Amino acid sequence: MALRRLQDLLLLLLASLLVLPVLAVLASWLQWDGQSAQVLGEMARTVLPGYVWTSLGLCLVVGIGVALVGGATAAAVTLFDFPGRRTFEWALLLPLAMPAYVVAYAYTDYLQFGGPLQSWLRNTFGLEGRVFPEVRSFGGAALVFIFSLYPYVYLLARTALGERASHLMEAARLLGAPLRRRIRRVAMPLARPAIAAGVALALMETLADFGVSSYFGIQTFTAGIYKAWLAMDNRIAAAQLATLLLLVVTALLALERRAQRRLRFAMPRGARAGSADAQPMQLRGPHLALAWTLCSVPVLLGFILPVLFMLRPLAADWSVLPWDRFLLWAFNSLRLGAISAVLAVLLAVLLAFCLRRSPDAITRGVVQLAALGYAVPGAVIVVGLLLPVGWLQQAAPQSGAGAWITATVLGVVWAYLVRFVSVALQSMQSGYARIPASFDDSARMLGTAGFGLLARVHWPLLQRSAMAAALLVFVDVMKELPATMVLRPFNTDTLAVVAYQLARDERLGEAALPSLALVLVGLIPVVLLSRSLRPSGR
Structure with a gap:
């Protein structure tokens, strides 16, 4: 009984630490005062409608775009067979390694008015003025998000179609x-x-974004916060x-979970994706060219061209790049990523173990609350962490709580855990699903x-899942921008923060080095994901 109480207390403590930022944001409405009301009223009369309509318009365009691109590419590589299909199956995942703000920096550096392409066109053809529309615009931001986030839709739609569609398409063909x-x-x-689940994930990433909207000057809701x-200077209004x-x-998030539940229907008995009588349809001629174009354009725009654009300044002059400071930035990123990954895996193991040992409604509810953080934008987590600190400093000025949160790694690691424990928890729960309950019964009988x-x-049976969880959290921490930028200690710049600062100062050539480092790190989980999706025998 005492051990059970200790487990319940530990579970409640862990969940409280992870849910506190969200609760603090909700509790801000209990602290309504005249100053915050005045700030919100002034924003409602001036800029707030613009934030709302810009965010809604961006979500509408991005949602339609990722649904079309992700759904079409998933259908092409799943339902049809053509030369290069197996290459496109994993190549279409490559934009997952590219943070959206890195794509924005790359295109701005190459396509802006003073960039290489427009300068060459003006000099070669005698053109005057701007040759292309401004990259840093609403349309530019929408395109960046579409070609950075479509893999969410592609991945889920490809899985759904690959498991269920081939034999049904073959049956429909036989019926004429x-x-x-x-x-x-x-x-x-x-x-x-x-597709609905993937669109919901892409829209959550779009709403949580700070790097692209801030750099492009797009007045979104996150920028308003x-x-x-x-x-x-009004934290209550924020x-x-x-x-x-x-x-x-x-x-x-509710839409995404509802769509995921609808995916859980069984295949007909005896049907097997990839069976001999349900092979993808062979494409030739114009249909082959269409499939190649459909699959190559997203890879080209979402990964290959941004990488080439960032390699250009590196190849032009290596001497101007801050190699000495780059090592310090990389060390800070690696240190924060390693600390956060280890702690996130430990928390996820404890939460998953408690759920395995006591799968009652209360435990499930607490674990679901703790896993909510990944859907919460970084801006909301930052506000939710700093609000209690301000309240504590007002109540106990000598406590030094503000210094502990903002002058050490405690605050930024806490924000990482709130945001990314959910990633580790999903991996650990998948690992537990592969451990039969009979193992627990046998162990209890043996004492x-x-x-x-x-x-x-x-x-011992969860070690592979733990390694995968640590890797995913590590990569997400390396790419996280808004929480890192606000909560990092003094003189603790990371690759993501430095890339943003250099790009904001129009030093895009120098920003290429940390940006490419983030891309290289992001390729690791993409490679592992593509291998896990590869059918056996291929």
Whole structure:
């Protein structure tokens, strides 16, 4: 009984640490005062409608774009066979390694008015003025998000179609249905829940973004939160704005989970994707050219061209690059990533073990609350962490809480854990799903129970899942921008922060080095993901 109480207390403590920022943001409405009301009223009359409409318009365009690009590419590599299909299967995942703000820096450096392309066109053809529209615009931001985030839709739609569509498409063909009808009546209904889930994930990333919107000067809701906090110096108004953003993200999260539940239907008995009688349709001629164009354009725009644009200044002059400071930036990023990854895996193991040992409604609810952080934008987490610190400093000025949060790595690591424990928790729960419950019963009969069960039985079987979870958290921490930029200690610049600062100062050539380092780190989970999706025998 005492051990059970200790477990419940530990679970409650861990969940409280992870949910505190969200609760603090919600509690800001209890601290309504005249100054925050005045700030919100002034913003509502001036800039807030612009934030709302810009965010909604961006979400609408990005949602349609990622649904079309991700769904079409998933259908092409799943339902049809053509030369290069196996290469495109993993190549279409490459934009996952590119943070959206890195893509924005690369295109701005190459396509802006003083960039190489426009300068060459003016000099070669005698053109005057601007040759292309301004890259740093609403349309430019939408394109950056579409070609950076479409892999969310592609990955889920490809999985859904690959598992269920081939044999049904073959059955429809044998019944005389033409290709268009097979796609419209068979493939699209199967892929619709996956596309909806992927669009919801892409929209959550779009709303949480700070790097692209800030660099392009797009007045989104996230930018409004930072302005209310930093420019207007009113943390209560910022928290109340963050609450509105949190409600939208929660609705998107509910949509994503509902779509994921709809994906869980069984295949017909005896059907097997990839069987001899359900092979993808062979493409030739114009259809082959269309499939190649459809699959190559997203890879080209979302990964290959940005990498080439960033390699150009590196190849031009290596001497101007800050190699000495780069090592310090890389060390800071690696240190924060390693600390956060280890702590996130430990927390995820404890939460998953508690859920495995006591799968009651209360434990499930607490774990679900703790896993909410990944859907919460970094701006909301920053506000939610700094609000309690301000309250504590007002109540106990000598406590030094502000110094502990902002002058050490404690604050930024806490923010990372709130945001990314969910990533580790999903991996650990997948690992636990592969451990039969009979193992626990056998261990208890042999006298092993409690945390001994975790140490002697579960952990040896969870090590691969733990490594995968640590890797995913590490890469996410390396790319995280808004929480790092606000909460990092003094003189602790990371690769993401430095890339943003250099790009903001129009030193895009120098920003290429840390940006490429982030891309290289991001390639690791993409490679592992592509290998895990590869069918056996291929």
